[in-house]
Amino acid sequence: MSSNVIAIDGPAASGKSSAAKGLAKRLGVLYINTGSLYRAVAWKARKNNIAFQDETAITEMLDKTEVIYAIPENGGNPDIRIDGTFPGEALRAPEIAAGASAVAALPPVRAWALGIQRAAAEKTMVVMEGRDIGTAVFPDAKYKFFLTASPLVRAKRRLAQEGEALDGATVESVAAEIAERDKRDSERAVAPLRQAEDAVFVDSSEMTLDQVLDLLEKYISKQKEVTMTYRVPYADTDKMGVVYYANYLVYFEMCRSELLRSLGYTYSQMEEDGFAMPVLEAVCRYKASAHFEDLLTISATVTEIKGVRMQISCTVKCGDRLLAEGYTWHACVSMKNGRPVALLEKLLQLCK
Numbered sequence: 001m002s003s004n005v006i007a008i009d010g011p012a013a014s015g016k017s018s019a020a021k022g023l024a025k026r027l028g029v030l031y032i033n034t035g036s037l038y039r040a041v042a043w044k045a046r047k048n049n050i051a052f053q054d055e056t057a058i059t060e061m062l063d064k065t066e067v068i069y070a071i072p073e074n075g076g077n078p079d080i081r082i083d084g085t086f087p088g089e090a091l092r093a094p095e096i097a098a099g100a101s102a103v104a105a106l107p108p109v110r111a112w113a114l115g116i117q118r119a120a121a122e123k124t125m126v127v128m129e130g131r132d133i134g135t136a137v138f139p140d141a142k143y144k145f146f147l148t149a150s151p152l153v154r155a156k157r158r159l160a161q162e163g164e165a166l167d168g169a170t171v172e173s174v175a176a177e178i179a180e181r182d183k184r185d186s187e188r189a190v191a192p193l194r195q196a197e198d199a200v201f202v203d204s205s206e207m208t209l210d211q212v213l214d215l216l217e218k219y220i221s222k223q224k225e226v227t228m229t230y231r232v233p234y235a236d237t238d239k240m241g242v243v244y245y246a247n248y249l250v251y252f253e254m255c256r257s258e259l260l261r262s263l264g265y266t267y268s269q270m271e272e273d274g275f276a277m278p279v280l281e282a283v284c285r286y287k288a289s290a291h292f293e294d295l296l297t298i299s300a301t302v303t304e305i306k307g308v309r310m311q312i313s314c315t316v317k318c319g320d321r322l323l324a325e326g327y328t329w330h331a332c333v334s335m336k337n338g339r340p341v342a343l344l345e346k347l348l349q350l351c352k
């Protein structure tokens with residue numbers, strides 16, 4: 001299972017880049033745009049007057065081309081560096097987008113791109129967007145989404161992006177250009193654009209970016225939910241015969257440990273490796289009481305990650321009855337110096 005990758009695929013102008021970038025930011029992980037890789041090939045081919053369909057000349061060009069995803073000097077997400085320079089915005093031009101779609105259909109280009117994309121996710125957790133991430137590049141990605149929107153919405157979004165449409169372009173002309181590109185991307189022989197069978201389908205036509213991000217995050221945290229049962233012992237109850245309120249925080253902790261265990265990494269292993277996850281804040285809302293010998297169902301799930309901080313939400317139920325719900329905020333710190341360490345990335349690296 002390639003748990004390092006969250007794959008977001010979809011057609012042109014479907015909002016993949018904004019969603020992937022936003023999701024990576026929320027999770028505190030890196031964002032990789034794979035379209036830039038094909039755009040860089042088209043960009044260099046154009047500079048060298050090579051036709052986008054000339055497989056032999058492009059293959060020869062790639063033999064003499066150095067391309068990696070590198071962090072730009074001013075920081076941020078990894079970007080395409082080709083022969084030592086970051087072309088950046090030059091890759092967004094409409095003629096380069098069309099060229100990217102053409103070179104992306106050439107089998108040697110796809111084979112070459114595969115290695116670069118896989119290397120970019122080798123050492124760290126990434127949100128990677130493209131056309132074939134969930135089907136060909138990382139078919140074993142743990143989380144896969146297929147993002148789309150209606151042709152009209154996509155054309156309007158593309159038109160609103162500065163520098164991505166030709167001067168004088170209209171919604172109709174942009175819609176036609178997008179349709180042509182999608183057709184070529186979907187009909188090519190190698191790694192065509194299509195939804196992976198196990199990808200979550202999201203139509204964002206009627207959604208704001210925040211709504212899309214909430215939805216993606218919900219799917220990711222849902223998959224991480226862990227549930228355990230616990231029968232209330234006499235020792236947990238107070239003089240009124242109900243579970244003492246402070247014990248619910250202990251139940252939260254028990255389930256948090258199970259959550260970590262389910263990731264393949266126990267809390268004691270984490271401490272042995274020199275890390276700790278102290279509680280920064282704890283909130284519990286009480287809805288109903290539990291009694292001696294009640295069978296409780298306790299659930300825990302990661303609901304938010306902000307930089308080095310992580311929120312874990314818990315519920316305690318007896319049958320269908322909600323007894324208590326709440327959350328704890330944690331920071332992942334080094335036990336050596338108490339300094340924060342990048343949380344999700346660290347955990348996932350350790351889980352590997």
Ligand code: DC
Nearest residue numbers: 034035036038100101104130131132
């Ligand atoms: O996402 P984008 O618009 O920057 O992509 C430009 C072109 O690159 C797209 O039309 C098809 C190709 N591409 C691809 O074939 N596979 C990917 N994983 C990403 C992009």
